[in-house]
Amino acid sequence: MAGFGLPEGLAAAIASWDVGAAQGALYSDDRTLSRLIGRPTTPLKQAVADALQAL
Known part of the structure; x- marks a missing residue:
């Protein structure tokens, strides 16, 4: 990052x-x-799997 200023x-x-x-x-x-946030959190692994399944 320092290399980019x-x-x-x-x-x-x-x-x-x-x-x-x-x-x-x-x-x-x-x-x-x-x-x-008023709802259960979703593990990243599950969120990615859900997003891929929705494709």
């Missing part, structure tokens, strides 16, 4: 967020997101 510090921060997400930092089993 993003400041070095910002590029490093974004890269670290990606690493954290890949390591499960965004995972939560407390259903907060479901309560906020």
